[in-house]
Amino acid sequence: MLEKILHIADHMKLLDIHTKSSNSKVAILTYHRVTNKQNDWSLNPLPVKSFENHLKFITKTYNIISLDNLVNLIDSRKKIPNKTVVLTFDDGYKDNYINAFPLLKKYEIPATIFLTSKLIGSGELAWNDKVGYIIYNTSINQIKMDGLGEYRLDSNFEKYKTFSDIKRKLIKFDEVKKHSFIDELANVCNVEISPHIGEELMLSWNEVKEMNENGIDFGAHTMNHPILPNLTLEEVRYEIFESKKMIEENLQKQVKFFSYPYGDFNQDTINIIKELGFKCAVTLDQRLINPEKYDLCTLSRIDGFEDLSFLKLFLLDYGKYFYNLVKLKNRIITNNASFFKIIMNRK
Ligand SMILES: [Zn+2]
Numbered sequence: 001m002l003e004k005i006l007h008i009a010d011h012m013k014l015l016d017i018h019t020k021s022s023n024s025k026v027a028i029l030t031y032h033r034v035t036n037k038q039n040d041w042s043l044n045p046l047p048v049k050s051f052e053n054h055l056k057f058i059t060k061t062y063n064i065i066s067l068d069n070l071v072n073l074i075d076s077r078k079k080i081p082n083k084t085v086v087l088t089f090d091d092g093y094k095d096n097y098i099n100a101f102p103l104l105k106k107y108e109i110p111a112t113i114f115l116t117s118k119l120i121g122s123g124e125l126a127w128n129d130k131v132g133y134i135i136y137n138t139s140i141n142q143i144k145m146d147g148l149g150e151y152r153l154d155s156n157f158e159k160y161k162t163f164s165d166i167k168r169k170l171i172k173f174d175e176v177k178k179h180s181f182i183d184e185l186a187n188v189c190n191v192e193i194s195p196h197i198g199e200e201l202m203l204s205w206n207e208v209k210e211m212n213e214n215g216i217d218f219g220a221h222t223m224n225h226p227i228l229p230n231l232t233l234e235e236v237r238y239e240i241f242e243s244k245k246m247i248e249e250n251l252q253k254q255v256k257f258f259s260y261p262y263g264d265f266n267q268d269t270i271n272i273i274k275e276l277g278f279k280c281a282v283t284l285d286q287r288l289i290n291p292e293k294y295d296l297c298t299l300s301r302i303d304g305f306e307d308l309s310f311l312k313l314f315l316l317d318y319g320k321y322f323y324n325l326v327k328l329k330n331r332i333i334t335n336n337a338s339f340f341k342i343i344m345n346r347k
Helices: 002-011 048-061 067-075 094-106 127-137 156-170 175-189 205-212 233-251 267-275 308-315 319-328 330-334 337-345
Strands: 026-031 084-091 111-115 142-145 149-152 216-220 257-259 280-282
Touching (some): 026 067, 026 308, 048 094, 048 308, 067 084, 067 216, 067 257, 067 280, 084 094, 094 111, 094 205, 111 205, 111 257, 127 156, 127 175, 142 175, 156 175, 205 216, 205 233, 216 233, 233 267
Parallel strands (some): 084 111, 111 216, 216 257, 257 280
Antiparallel strands (some): 142 149
């Protein structure tokens, strides 16, 4: 599929692979889950082998530094080494400890994990994981609900499409409406969510502490993973401040970095980030960072795509061309499960 896209791009003279240079730009990579459980109900997992292949490729080709190091270099206006990459993880999934942490140690790679603080060691699930749990654990074959429409659930691909589409619709709901909708969905699907289910999925504070002592840094990612621009200012302040405080109390060190859930923010969110003393905040906008035109409150990141070819394409700064092509070739994409997943993951 990638070959097809590159062929079209070449034909349209969009790419100039031989002369392209993105050496001076910095890439912050975003990962979520690293696990071999491919039919899991949570986010798209990146298989452990693929993650290791990423690390092998990056260590060979790029200069990997910590987010702290990058921010210090930017702050002190020092030159950032060519081909610099920073690794980050969002949410705080347990498989970061079980699968990613041993590999990060093996390759001596620093990383920052952004924690949805209230979910750590609590047994609770984020709202998006609740939707996934319901969709993947129901025995019904289709859903029909007022205000939602009709969805098929008769294959894993249909379940994935349904899960992604419901999530996208719920993102526009306010918090109260969203939670009552999820309760109703659980009812319709006849699925009970155990209050301990999050213990299997999310990190415990002991795991966080162990990683903190072994080269992994931690940032805040709110308490409950809401869409911040949907909240009142008071709620936004609570979500960000309490998340930071909870990590600081557990690790006894200052939390300097923040990641916007779903990459969503507005000027009010940025003001609160500055007010609370964060040194930087990261987005999910699939771009490299140009060290001459950066904003520490909205540092771009790109996804750690499962397919190494995609990752290479984005590291070469061809992401924007890729998405233009995707728009043109929409028909191919909706018929292809792996492409569909990439597009649905885009924020
Ligand atoms: Zn998140």
